[in-house]
Amino acid sequence: MQLITIQRILGLLLMVFSTTLLPPVGVALIYRDGAIAPFLEAFGLVLLAGLLIWWPARRNKRELRLRDGFLIVVLFWVVLGLVGALPLYLSPQPAIGLTDSVFESMSGLTTTGATVLTGIDYLPHSILFYRQQLQWMGGMGIIVLAVAVLPMLGIGGMQLYRAETPGPMKDNKLTPRIAETAKALWYIYLSLTIACALAYWLAGMSGFDAIAHSFSTVAIGGFSTHDLSMGYFQSELIEMIAVVFMLLSGVNFALHFTVWRSLSPMPYVRDSEVRTYLTILLITALITITYLYVTKTFGSWSEVLHHGLFQVVSIGTTTGFTTAEYYNWPGFLPVLLLFVSFIGACAGSTGGGMKVIRFLLLLKQGVREITKLVHPNAQVPVKINGKPLPDAVINSVWGFFATYVGVFAVMMLILMATGMDQVTAFSAVAACINNLGPGLGDVGYHYGDISDTAKWVLCAAMLLGRLEIFSLLVLFSPVFWRR
Template structure:
């Protein structure tokens, strides 16, 4: 294990991360909200800390191996989550203890969108902007950005990219060089963010709200600058824009690249995961619409359709925005939507959950096992589209599912041990492990009233979800630490 090289890289990344404290300080200066000092202090502290970590190890430039990549990704998210909490601890408003500040920072960086705050619109603009910026940076994965610039600093990137990229198949690259791959991902990400911000502005948001909500929409994060979330604007047009960009952001980003490079929309419809994703979204919207229409929750069908579509897409893609609290919806809809977050977005997207392609492979494997019961001697191949899927990938998906279920149960039981009721513990675990945000019970509106011990446990759940279980879980295996 190249420990000195890993420490050197962490020092560089902390120093680079310090730059993210500058925009909120400029926002504080622009709006004269008096919240700039914590960000200036945080900038200096991060820059100094990064330099002190990097300088003694600056000569160590050994090539990273796969194990090094896993370790540095985990350390990177934990360290930057902790560093990201510094301005929230230093700020006078909101007045947060360490557990709450860490929860909010990790929730932003992992794009979970769960918050401990109330009266959000009364907070300084700098704090509001910073929360949204954390989600935007975490959306694509800061590691992917680092991969684009690390080659300039003499560090290989493929090991980091393999550890960070979501999805079961991590060997595919859009371009021959990994740095070019990361850059193309960020070009698409930035273009979507600008388009989303412009659309929100033209729909009636202020520039500040448009930029902030574009950050969290394209990141599929869910933070808002208002307690009422998107519902604050009470606009069907804004809801529709948010739905469109959530759906786009929940699609595999390399698929976007392939469609752009091939100049053909048909590229999307040749992808089996994309078609399955659209089918799931259509089914959820239809179910929610019919139930809301039948129970007369809203005065007319058009309003019911708008709310049904928004909440179904927002929850199933793990964004967590809301127009109204879906916890108050009738019958089985709240539980249905919570379960839909387990599927999440497509692999290679900014969404959370287990990813559509994994669920699709699990379904196909289940069908194959049923067919084998009927015809034990027959040979059945699992295919995605026309391409057969290797058994090692199917086995990896089953392993992931088992690990996901195990982590879920352990975290839920730990939350119950801290005093949460069953519904709150279940939904809080789902909300954080799937990087969703809102839950049911005590966490339907916010997470501010749960014990600090529960917050620390849920921080672990967020990191597990963001790093897709195995990246973090592999560090607990003895084989990982053997030479």
């Protein structure tokens, strides 16, 4: 383990992150909301901390190893979640303590969208912008930017890319050089954000709301500048724009790059994961809309259609925007939507959940096992996009699934031990480990009323979900620390 190299990189990344505390200062000046001081104080503290960490190790230029990459990624997300809480903690509005500040910061950076805040409409514009910016950076900005910059500093970035990028097939690079890969992903991410902001603005949002909501839409985050989330705007057009960009952001960004490079939509059509992703959402939407119509939950067919479609895409992609109190919908619908979030979006997207590719592989493996019961000697390969996958990939997916279930159960039991009821505990862990946000029961509207212990447990769940469990749990394995 090259601790000096890790120290140098962590210091550099903290100094880079400190600059992201300056845009909210500009917003505070524009809107004269009086919230400049918390951001300037936080900027100074984070910059100084980064400088103090970097300076003693500044001359170390060794290449990173894979294990170093895992440790840096975990350290960076933990430290970022803590220092990202500084402006929220230092600001007199919202007046929240350390635990709530860290929870809100971690929720933003992991693109979970769970919030402890109420009265969001009355917060300073700079605080609102900062929350949205946290999600946008967490979606892809920070790591991709760091991976693009690190090679120029004489530090290889592939180890960071492999350690942070989600999905079981993440070793496939888009371009020969990791810096070019990072830049390609960054340009796609930025282009989608700009297009989304323009679409929102043309549909009637204010410029501030359009930019803010484009950040959380493309990041699949779910934070809003209003308590009523997307329901505040009461616009079917805005909701349908959100549906389009949530769907796009839930697709593998490598696939977006391939489509852009080939100038053909056929890669979408041929991709097994995308077809499964859209099929799951379509079937869930049909069930939801039909049940809402039969139970007369809304007054008109138009309301049933747009609320049903919006909530299915929002929950299914793990964005977490709301236009209605879906957690109060009749029958099995709230649980159905929560279950769909377990599948989540595609690998290589900004979405959460276990990822569609893993669900597809588990399904295909299940079918293979049934086939082998009938034909024990048959060789039945598991194929994705027409290509057979090695058993090592399938075994890793089963390992991930087993670990996911185990971690989920432990966290749910801990929450119940704090006095939380079963529905709230189950949905809170599901919403946080899937990076979804809104849950059921007492956490349907916000997380402000649960205990501090529960909030710290859920912060860990968010981090596990963002780093896809193994990237974090590997640090607790004795073999990781052996030479």
